[in-house]
Amino acid sequence: MKFRCERDALLEALTTTGRAAGTRGGYQLVLSGVHMALSGDDLTLTATDRELTITVHLKVAGAMDGETVVTARLISDVVRSLDAGAVNVEVNDGGIDVESARSSFSLQTMSAEDFPKMTALEDEPVVLEAGNLTAALRQVVKAASTDESRPVLTGVLLSAEQGGLRMVTTDSYRLALCDLPELELLGSEPSVLVPSRSIQEVLRLLEDSDNITLRFSDREASFGIGSITVATRLIEGEFPSYQGLIPTHQPNRLTMNRESLISAVRRVRLMAQDSTPIRLDMSSAGLDLSATTQDVGAAREQMDAVYEGEDLTVAFNPEYLLDGAEAATGEEVVLNTVDALKPAVLRIPESEDFLYLLMPVRIN
Structure with a gap:
């Protein structure tokens, strides 16, 4: 196999496929590699850990067809180290040679016959x-x-x-x-x-x-x-029955600006360390967020919000609350609650297409 291509294009292709290469213990050595196959000017790069497979097709200046497998991380590091410009790659009996300008590398390869055979899905696209x-x-x-x-x-x-x-x-x-x-x-x-x-x-x-x-x-x-x-x-097994977990009646409703909530949670969570939750005190006056971690410190922030319901204090894992607010879209979000222990639901106003349910954290 022998071809020539631009460094940046080859590096991008190697980086993309390399994310599927096996890196954890127990993998066959060949699964840590990227399979390179050249036919004419078409270079196909494939990496897999048998669960995930990524394939990239790249146009190059081909000189000799062939295939090989080389350690994914090593070949990526080598190509990344080169100066921008043309790269020459050639496979011979001793391994694979990578050359660019005044730099040259010779890497060991693995047998392409040991690499898993890939078959494309024939189902209707x-x-x-x-x-x-x-x-x-x-x-x-x-x-x-x-x-x-x-x-x-x-x-x-x-x-x-x-x-x-x-x-x-x-x-x-x-x-x-x-x-x-x-x-x-x-x-x-x-x-x-x-x-x-x-x-x-x-x-x-x-x-x-x-x-x-x-x-x-x-x-x-x-x-x-x-x-x-x-x-x-695909994952085999039965996904949990989730429909019954979504509350059908939640009398308390908190409406707030989404970006303001995200910013406030990011600040207050700085004091929510060692699994400390963020407390939300909801009342007709608005929303107070607070977190206290012993021997670290405390934070409290007031937010403008519209609250309908009985005064309530509820606490959440700050990362989970932040993920939900970031996942929502639009200017405002609504937090619906029952009490301090039952699941809360974050929604987008006037939309039934998205919901984010999160369990409160019990507090004293």
Whole structure:
């Protein structure tokens, strides 16, 4: 294999694929590598840890077809270290040579035959404008769990609901839900559970893209963004029944400016250390936020807000409250509560398409 290309283009492709390379203990050595295959002027880079696979197609000046596998992190570091300009890459019996200007590197390679064989999904593709889907995924992905001992909670549930698409995540302390009415995405599949790690990679790539191509099978999903494909194994198992957790009657309603709430929580949480919650004192006078950590200090901030209901003090994990406020859109948010112990629900005024449920923290 032999080709020539610009450093910046090669580095971007290697950085993107490298995020799927296996880095944790227990992986086969070959899974720490990036598979490079050249056909004509088309270079295909692939990395996988068997759960997540990222493939990038890159146009280069090809001189000799071939394939190899090289350690993903090392080849990325080498290319990153080079000056901007043309890079020459050649694979020979001794490994892979990378040259640019006066710099040259020789790296050991691994057998391409040991790298997992990739097969593209044959299911009918769905092509969408990325805007609404991207915004909805951002609203829910942070509420997914990172505890891999409960895999079903680390996923984003995509389900067909009344002619549209519903997205749900939960880590058992909070729950995020977003509906996209009239978006029929899943076809014959009533629901799929996509790993949140894969969704985060897709969101990273969608920052510069207008369209996305999706394919779903009973075990896999793929997301095509330009010359990049992110494929992921779906999570097996039953997502928790969440509908009964959402309160149907909450007599207390707090309406406030969203940006003001975000800024206030960020300031007050500086004194909410060692798992200390933020207290919200709600009354007709408005909202007081406070946090006190012994041997550290205390913070208190008053906010303008409109409160309807009986005076109430409720406390939340500051990070969870902040995530919910940031996930909402628009100028205002509404916090609906029952009492200091039952789930609270953060909503967008006049919208039923988004909700963020969070459990209060018991306080003395």
